Amino acid sequence: MPHASLISVHSQDDRLTVAGRGAWTSEYADELEQAVDDTAHTYAHPKGVEIDLSAVERMDTFGALLFERLKRSWKGTGVEPQVKGLAPRYKVLIEEMGRMGQEQPPPARRHEAILERFGHETVNVAADAGALLNFVGASVAAMGRVLLRPRSFRFTAMVNQLDRVGLRAVPIIILITFLIGCILAQQGIFNFRRFGADIYVVDMVGVLVLRELGVLIVAIMIAGRSGSAYTAELGSMRMREEVDALRVMGFDPVEVLVVPRLLALIIALPLLTFIGSMSSLLGAGLVSWGYGGITPDVFLDRLKGAIDMDQFNVGMIKAPFMAATIGIVACLEGLRVGGSAESLGAHTTASVVKAIFLVIVMDGVFAMFFAAIDM
Amino acid sequence: MDARTSTTAEATNHREAIISVHDIVVGFGDRVILNHLDLDVYRGEILGFVGTSGGGKSVLTRTILGLVPKQSGTVEVFGQNLDDLSERERSALERRWGVLFQQGALFSSLTVKQNIQFPLRENLQLSQRLLDEIAYTKIEMVGLKCDVAEKLPSELSGGMIKRAALARSLALDPEILFLDEPTSGLDPIGAGEFDELIRTLQQTLGLTVFMVTHDLDSLHTVCDRIAALADGKVIAQGTIEDMMAEQHPWLRAYFHGTRARAVQAARR
Numbered sequence: 001m002p003h004a005s006l007i008s009v010h011s012q013d014d015r016l017t018v019a020g021r022g023a024w025t026s027e028y029a030d031e032l033e034q035a036v037d038d039t040a041h042t043y044a045h046p047k048g049v050e051i052d053l054s055a056v057e058r059m060d061t062f063g064a065l066l067f068e069r070l071k072r073s074w075k076g077t078g079v080e081p082q083v084k085g086l087a088p089r090y091k092v093l094i095e096e097m098g099r100m101g102q103e104q105p106p107p108a109r110r111h112e113a114i115l116e117r118f119g120h121e122t123v124n125v126a127a128d129a130g131a132l133l134n135f136v137g138a139s140v141a142a143m144g145r146v147l148l149r150p151r152s153f154r155f156t157a158m159v160n161q162l163d164r165v166g167l168r169a170v171p172i173i174i175l176i177t178f179l180i181g182c183i184l185a186q187q188g189i190f191n192f193r194r195f196g197a198d199i200y201v202v203d204m205v206g207v208l209v210l211r212e213l214g215v216l217i218v219a220i221m222i223a224g225r226s227g228s229a230y231t232a233e234l235g236s237m238r239m240r241e242e243v244d245a246l247r248v249m250g251f252d253p254v255e256v257l258v259v260p261r262l263l264a265l266i267i268a269l270p271l272l273t274f275i276g277s278m279s280s281l282l283g284a285g286l287v288s289w290g291y292g293g294i295t296p297d298v299f300l301d302r303l304k305g306a307i308d309m310d311q312f313n314v315g316m317i318k319a320p321f322m323a324a325t326i327g328i329v330a331c332l333e334g335l336r337v338g339g340s341a342e343s344l345g346a347h348t349t350a351s352v353v354k355a356i357f358l359v360i361v362m363d364g365v366f367a368m369f370f371a372a373i374d375m
Numbered sequence: 376m377d378a379r380t381s382t383t384a385e386a387t388n389h390r391e392a393i394i395s396v397h398d399i400v401v402g403f404g405d406r407v408i409l410n411h412l413d414l415d416v417y418r419g420e421i422l423g424f425v426g427t428s429g430g431g432k433s434v435l436t437r438t439i440l441g442l443v444p445k446q447s448g449t450v451e452v453f454g455q456n457l458d459d460l461s462e463r464e465r466s467a468l469e470r471r472w473g474v475l476f477q478q479g480a481l482f483s484s485l486t487v488k489q490n491i492q493f494p495l496r497e498n499l500q501l502s503q504r505l506l507d508e509i510a511y512t513k514i515e516m517v518g519l520k521c522d523v524a525e526k527l528p529s530e531l532s533g534g535m536i537k538r539a540a541l542a543r544s545l546a547l548d549p550e551i552l553f554l555d556e557p558t559s560g561l562d563p564i565g566a567g568e569f570d571e572l573i574r575t576l577q578q579t580l581g582l583t584v585f586m587v588t589h590d591l592d593s594l595h596t597v598c599d600r601i602a603a604l605a606d607g608k609v610i611a612q613g614t615i616e617d618m619m620a621e622q623h624p625w626l627r628a629y630f631h632g633t634r635a636r637a638v639q640a641a642r643r
Contacts, residue, residue, distance in 0.1 A: 026548055030500050060548040061580070065512055066505075092579045100512050106522040109486060339529030340483035 007035040014047040018070075018081075020056040024063025036066045040073035049074050054085025059093065068097040135254075135332045139262060142255040158260040165226040165261075166268030170275060172225070173218055177276035180217055181209065181283030189292040198292050202299055203306035205284040210311045214277035216363055219322040222269060223355035227330035230261055231351035234334025235344045243335065253335070262327040269323035270316055277315060310375050318366050322359050329355045390417040392451075393551060393583050394439060399448035401431070401438055408434045410607030411448070416551075421577055421584040423594045425629065426604030432587045433477075435604070436553055439585075440474060441465075452551070470498055472551040473544030477559065479536040481528040487514065487539045488524040494546045513542040516579075518572055534565045538572075545576070552577075554586040558593055566590060570597045591630075591638045594618075603629075 006028060010017040018039065024032055051071070056063070074081050086094060112120065146153045188201035234257060237243050246253050281303070288294040294302075333351035337344050394416040401409040408431040416422050426432045437443040439450050441457060450457045452468060460468065481490050491510045495501060501509070511521050517538040528536055537557065544552060557573065558566035570590075574597045577584055588594065594601055595615055602612040603626055611621050619630050629635065 026499055029505060030502070033502060033505050061512060061516075061545075062505075062509065062548065065508055069508070089581065096516070096579050097512070100515050101508070103511075103515070103521040105507070105511055106525050109525045340527065342484035 006032050007039055009039055009043065011043065011046075016043055016046045016049045017052065018049065019052045020067070022056070023058045024056050024067070025058050025060045026062045029062040029066070032063060032066050036070045040070055045077055046074070046079060049079055049081040051081050051083045052085045053083065053087070053090075056087070059087075059090045061093065061097070064090070064093045064097045065100075067094065068100070131336075132328070132332060136328055138254050139258055139328060139331075142252060142259050143262075145252075145255065146259060152255070154256065154260045157256075158264050161261050161264035162268055164229075165222065165264055166271060169222065169225060169268070169272060173221060173272050173276050174279045176221060177214065177217055177280040178283040180213065181205065181280030181285075182287045184208065184213075184280070185284035185287040186291055189288065193292075199294065199298075199302060201284075201288060201292065202294070202302040205281065206303050206307040207311055209277050209280040209284070210307060211314045212363070212367075214280055215273045215315045215318050215322065216359070218273045218276045219269065219319070219326065219359045220356055222265070222272065222323070223326045223330075223359060224352055226265065227326045227355045228348050228352050230327065230330035231334040231337075231348045232344065234331055235337030235347055238335060238337045239339060239344065254331075258327075258331045258335075261331060262324065265323040265327040266320045269326075270319035273315060273319040277312075314366075314370050314375055318363065321366075322362060325358045325362060326355045329358060392416065393418045393453060394585065395449075395451040395454075396435070396439065397449045397451070399435070399438060399450070400446040401434055401443060402446060407607060409438070409445075412604075412608050414602055414609050414612075416583060416585055417600075418583055419581065420599040421573070421586060421597050423598030423601045424585065424587045424604065425589065425594065425601060427625070428589075430604055431607060432604055433555060436555060436585070436587055440472075440553065470494075470547050471549055472553065473547070473549035474553045475537070475541050475544045475555065475557055477555045479528070479540035481536060481540050481543065483528050486525050486527055487519075487531070487542070490528070490539065491543045491546050494543070498547060509546070510542075513545055514539070516545070516576065517542045518568065533560050534562075534569075537561065537569065541572075545580070548580065549582070551583045551585065554584060554588075556587055556589060558588065558590045563592070566592065567596075573597055591635055595638065 006020065006022050006024070008019050008021065010019070022028070051067075053059075053067075059067075071081050071083075083094075184205050185201055188204050189198050192198050192200055192204075234243070237257070243253050243257070246256055285296060285299045288299050289296060330351045333347040333354070337347045392415040394414075396412060396414045399409050399412045400407065412435065414435070424432055424435070434443055438445050439452070453471065455464070455468065457465070457468075481487070482493065485493065488507070488510045491513050492506050495506055495509060510524060514521060514524055519535060519538050519542070523531065523535060523539065528539070531539060537560075541557075554573070558569050561569060570593050573584060573586070576582060586593070586598065588598075598615070600612060601615060601618050602609050603618065603621075603623075604610070605623070605625050610623055611618065611626060618626060621627070621630070
């Protein structure tokens with residue numbers, strides 16, 4: 001008989017004497033389970049059973065539970081096992097175990113099959129679009145109310161947000177856009193040189209940065225940096241019932257929490273776009289000088305000819321719209337966070353992904369629009 | 376104070392101190408929270424630990440558990456100095472205590488059953504059947520219905536979260552149970568039932584319980600001994616009667632205030 005260290009069985013005329021031994025505790029629970037199952041399986045239909053626990057040195061819930069399992073397996077066949085030698089200190093535990101396990105365990109949580117999930121997701125996308133439109137409406141209405149009663153506007157909160165999403169983002173924005181400018185110029189010069197057209201790198205960088213890349217890079221950076229922060233902040237406020245607290249005090253959470261954040265982004269993003277574009281041009285200028293031999297005065301002269309106010313305006317006009325998109329998506333996702341940490345993570349991810357996606361879609365729409373009006 | 380505590384200490388001297396905190400100093404910045412504090416917890420008792428809000432009750436618990444660094448002093452658990460243990464010895468020791476945090480601290484992305492099975496899976500090699508049986512047993516032991524097993528913590532009420540968290544802290548059959556304000560946030564009936572539960576479990580499983588509490592009812596009904604913390608020290612320890620007889624102004628206010636009188640009147 002294996003597992004003899006924990007259970008030994010003596011059989012005589014179909015009468016069993018089962019002797020427990022050693023430590024019936026969690027450390028040996030695996031072995032004990034096998035021993036219990038083997039014993040119950042090998043001697044499935046005895047006439048009488050006596051279980052002797054006098055040599056069991058220690059017992060915890062694991063041991064007591066398995067003892068109960070052994071007892072019940074014989075009870076099921078109509079034999080009532082006699083128990084002897086139970087140490088008094090384990091009596092309560094054994095009695096307690098005897099009362100357990102009468103209830104039917106609940107069915108396991110079901111995981112959705114692929115088609116079912118696909119269906120749910122499709123419905124969700126539609127619901128998402130509805131919720132987004134709804135939220136845009138709520139935000140605009142809240143801003144309208146603020147316009148009607150300017151004294152209710154939370155100016156301090158907005159300045160605070162402006163500091164966080166604007167001022168503190170400046171160093172990283174300058175660094176990234178500077179590097180992008182450098183790379184653009186280097187690649188431009190490298191490839192244009194083959195046609196003897198290095199000087200056109202100034203045109204390319206000027207148009208690309210001012211029209212498209214400056215605002216796009218900055219918007220994506222801000223969606224990742226500030227959008228995610230908005231979602232996480234509002235999400236944890238929802239988890240701790242702070243949003244409900246605002247509501248019961250008669251405040252509109254959209255007005256108190258969303259409007260200042262949204263306005264801060266709408267103000268900050270064009271400023272950051274401007275800073276980013278300038279820093280990009282600086283990077284491009286330096287690389288053109290060092291790598292392409294285009295001196296700063298030539299670069300500036302060329303830039304003046306290559307771009308006009310329209311190019312600059314196209315970039316700047318897009319910025320506030322992108323800011324509003326990022327802000328609305330981030331706040332909406334934040335206010336939809338449920339009770340769990342997992343839900344906070346999921347919504348923060350969704351916030352960043354959706355914001356970046358919408359920013360790029362919006363950029364495409366703007367490109368068509370500006371092409372149509374010849375700008 | 377010294378005379379009193381030393382007599383209580385003598386009376387309990389023959390008992391085995393399962394947790395022994397000696398000369399502990401803990402502070403944050405230049406604020407000293409625990410100032411050369413001494414405390415013993417004996418095997419098989421339920422110790423109630425009281426003190427002012429923000430007075431360092433939770434800090435002491437967290438210091439014993441190793442969550443807060445101490446500046447000096449020693450903590451001995453099961454006769455082993457926690458500072459002398461290797462990583463392995465330490466994690467072996469940590470399996471022998473269970474902690475119920477104030478807010479439950481259930482993992483919010485796991486179901487109740489998975490929460491209870493988490494320490495089991497990490498520490499033991501068990502079959503799925505035994506894992507499930509153990510989880511259901513623990514759930515029943517703390518007085519919950521089996522159908523909470525598949526629920527997420529966010530779907531439970533406050534009282535159920537406490538019980539589920541208690542079930543998790545009992546998962547590995549610990550010898551010491553730390554409870555941080557177990558009855559706070561429960562209604563009086565729920566709190567009473569919870570006290571009863573702690574008492575039953577303590578007797579069933581032979582636990583030693585270290586309970587930080589503010590609940591005068593708990594102190595009266597379940598605690599074998601009470602230790603009071605003030606000014607960073609244990610100013611008194613003993614039974615509830617000893618506490619009532621103390622002359623320290625804070626203890627008088629605590630055990631003879633209006634709420635305390637109401638509790639005593641109700642008990643009579």
